[in-house]
Amino acid sequence: MTALLRKSDEGTEEAEPLVDRIAAVARRELTPIALEIDEGTIYPDQALRHLGDIGAWSAHADLRDTINGISVIGETCGSTAFMAWCQNTLVWYILNSDNAALKAKYLSATASGRTLGGTGLSNPMKSFFGIEKLKLKGKRVDGGYVVRGALPWVSNLGPDHLFGTIFEAEETGEKVMFIADCVDENLSLTPCKPFLAMDGTGTYAVQFRDVFIPDDQVLAAPAMPFVKKIRAGFILMQMGMGLGLIRDCVAIMDSVKPSLAHVNRFLPQQPEDFAGLLAKMEAETMMLAATPYETSNDYWRAVVDLRLRAGDAAVAAAHAAMLHCGARGYLKSHRAQRRLREAYFVAIVTPATKQLRKMLADNAREQQGDHAH
Incomplete structure (x- = not known):
């Protein structure tokens, strides 16, 4: 370490x-x-x-x-x-x-953090699982590609930031993963409408108007083998968001024990329940994160299943923290209500709860098909 x-x-x-x-x-x-x-x-x-x-x-x-x-x-x-x-x-x-x-x-x-940036894989990730169409198109030119299209949500952006995303080559249909630079004058950032929570995350809609992407900004062509290589790490790193949030929700429930334990003991879910769940999820995360390049289907299913449970657990823990706090948690200044709003984000950020469930169902069908042959 x-x-x-x-x-x-x-x-x-x-x-x-x-x-x-x-x-x-x-x-x-x-x-x-x-x-x-x-x-x-x-x-x-x-x-x-x-x-x-x-x-x-x-x-x-x-x-x-x-x-x-x-x-x-x-x-x-x-x-x-x-x-x-x-x-x-x-x-x-x-x-x-x-x-x-x-x-x-x-x-x-x-x-080093000298250059900040994000990931524009929300739309591509949805497109790979038949939920959306790929929104960026590119064509090969001398020394690189020209890309056009728009992505509705990309986070951790600013005028000098970078992000990684994917376009489809118009001539061949090949997927190409690349780094986009927000400094490009043909790339425009439009702030999104206000969110329920987490508004200071530098989230923008990004428009590509014939943006030139030189070859030294191409992460992978074709993109799909590369996506398979990085996808487990991509999802496992999201566990950090869920685990940290659940840990604080346990701390919030513990913090009101001195004044409210006599009545909170009647609530069905207690901080000890979530502390146990958290420890189990942390152990699973650390075990899976030790081998992020593993290629077996069982490993991939375990990653997707863990991420699904983390979204559910984050919402449940934040919901319980609100109930344990009572009226004080309902104050705008109290972090319990912020945690509840943030927890919904853990459940809906790509891959969202519904997409994770679809991924598991599609995977099970594919495996059954393989066994049938």
Whole structure:
């Protein structure tokens, strides 16, 4: 696990785990502004860069470190945990690309947080499972591609940010995954309408008007084998959002015990129930994240199933936290109601609960078909 040396009280050097450094930055920099991030008055780019300075976006040698980092951010702020997932996913794409020129151009800047960005895979992920049509089209030109189309939601963006997404080549139908740069004058960002929660996540609709994508911005062509390689990591890193949120919901329920335990004991779900569920999910996540490149169907099903349960558990834990808090949780200033709104996001962000269920059903049908032959 990644660590930095620090002096102990006795003067000897000891390692401070990366997760502790991330937690310290999150508590110090995000706690005071979590409400404003939620309401959309602050996009916390400064905190994201500081997290990059301490190594939060460069821990992909062991995906367990990355997930733990996202989860301790998620204990404080669900919005920033989502942006942490966006940033880590962007680095994950670049790290896994075979394009040496692309890595030289982008890896150091994104892994250090000097350059921030996100992932525009919501529409492509839905298209692969027959839910939507692919929205970007591209054609081959000298030295690269020209891309046009629009993506309705891409997060953790700004005028100098990057994101990874996929277009379909008009001539061949081949899918190509690439890095888009928001600096391009033919690429425009339009702010989305206000959300229920998490408004400060730099989420925009993105329009491509004949944007030139040079070959050193192509992550993979064809894209599909690459997507298969990165998909488990993509989904497992989302577990950080759910685990951090559930952990804070347990803390919220525990915090009202001194004054409300005498009546809260009649509620059907107790903090101890969620603490047990959380421990089980964390263990499963760490086990699966140890081998993110595994190719077996059983492994892939286990990843999808875990992610499905995390969305359900996040909503259940936040719902229970609201009931345990009672009227005080209903105040706009109380984080219990923010947690409930953030929990719905864990359940609907791509791949959403309904898509995960469809993926499991499609997979079961495919396996039955294979056995039938």
